[in-house]
Amino acid sequence: MKVKYAIRDNVLIDGLNRHYGLHIRELSFIPHGDSAYSYLASDGEGRRCYMKLFDLANARQKAGAERLDLYMPFIWNVYERGIFTRLSCPIRTAEGRFKAELSRGLTVALFQFIDGETLAGAYPFPEAVMRRIADSTAMIHQSFAPLPKADAPYERETFDLSFAPDLTGYLRELDRNGTGGDPYRTRLRELVLPQQAEIAGLLELLQDIRSNASFTESEKVFCHGDIWGGNLISAPDGELYFxxxxxxxxxxxERDLFPFLGETFTAFIASYRKRLGRPVSLQAGLLRFYIYRHHLSNLTNWIANILHRNTNAEQTVNDLEMIEHHCLDRWQSAESDIGRVQQQQE
Structure with a gap:
């Protein structure tokens, strides 16, 4: 989130120390991501942790909090067994749990803090960076493969499109209701309403792709699911952490690879295949599905924030900027990027 949650730091610190048996003294807000509020927690003596705070009154953050029990045991297991350690390992509470429930409908989770710089500001990635990311991504797909599937709970791909009715409803709301003089709603209408027909067409395309039964037979791997510069840290030891x-x-x-389509994807996929040690063919339909679903689901969340969730103008300005510069202008190049991949595979 762009703006910190409206709660005193000392209340959060008391809750962390009570649930985790720590001696946290300071919290520093990190304006990062959309699914939770991020903080750096420090005890003042060198120990630092990364904290995620979930507001359960926010639908997206509530869903994120519910997912903690699904992925944190798995990632903790992967780290503890030495299968893949270039990640921020979850920290368990004093009672051995992976999250703590605070008062006022808040959930917190702690992770190891990774020193280094994120790659959020490194776009567009040069070929050397693309190769590093591809190599590490292939390591994840390769290293996790031998894991017994019952070791810990995890989610399987269902090609979910549950956001679609909400997006359609929000567009209808924007079209029918006035702005009431609200400059932010006015700007939202200016950005989104001219794209209504195209959005409807993309939603229909996603439904058509989803009905292709052959996708259920494609090879599966354990995917990070959200690889982008903000979730990658280049550490002082030269390693790349997820x-x-x-x-x-x-x-x-394809779930992990689609974000890297573009002019430097040739270098990316070459490094990815080199790490795997075998050829890999990508399905155009899956790439198309993941690209459009990613942008439309993000659009749904940002519109929902502006219409119904945000209480801070700075957050709303950020969401409008994300819609304009990180969503509506992104899907225009999708078909040419996919076509380039198809040509390379011929």
């Missing part, structure tokens, strides 16, 4: 595993899922590899 954080925020909330979207981890057992799915076609």
């Amino acid at each position: 954080i925020d595993w909330e979207a981890m899922i057992y799915a076609p590899r």
Whole structure:
């Protein structure tokens, strides 16, 4: 989130120390992501943790809090067994749980803090960075493969489109209702309503792709599920670390690869295949599904924030910027990017 949650730091600190048996003294807000509020927690003597705070009154954050029990045991298991350690390992409470319930409908989760710089500001990635990310992504897909599937709970890909009715409803709400003089709603209408027909067409396309039964037969791997610069940390030791595993899922590899389509994808996929040690062919339909679903589900969340959730103008300005510069302008290049991949595979 762009703006910190409206609660005193000392209340959060008391809750952390009570549930985790720590001696946290300071909290620093980190304006990162959309699914939770992020903080750096420090005891003042060198120990630091990464904290995620979930507001259960927010539908998306509530869903994120519910997913903690699904992915945190799995990631903890992966780390503790040494299968893949370049990640922010969950920290358990004094009672051995992976999250703590605070008062006022708040849930917190703690993770190891990884020193280094995120790659959020490194776009567009040069080929050397693309190769590093591809190599590490292939390591995840390869390393997790031998895991017994019953070791810990995990999510399987269902090609979910449950956001679609909400998006359709929000567009209808924007079209029918006035702005009441609200400059933010006015800007939202200006950005989104001219795209209504195209959005409807993309939702229909997603439904058509989802009905393709062949996708259920494609090879599955354990995917991080949300690989982008903000979830990648280049550490002082030269390694690349993966954080925020909330979207981890057992799915076609295209789920992790689609964000890197573009002019430098040739370097990316070459490094990915080199690490795997075998050729890999990507399905255009899956790439298309993941690209459009990603942008439309994000659009749904940002519109919902502006219409019904945000109480802070700074957060609303951020959400409008995300819609304009990180969503509506992104799907225009999708078909050319997919076509480039198809040509390379011929």
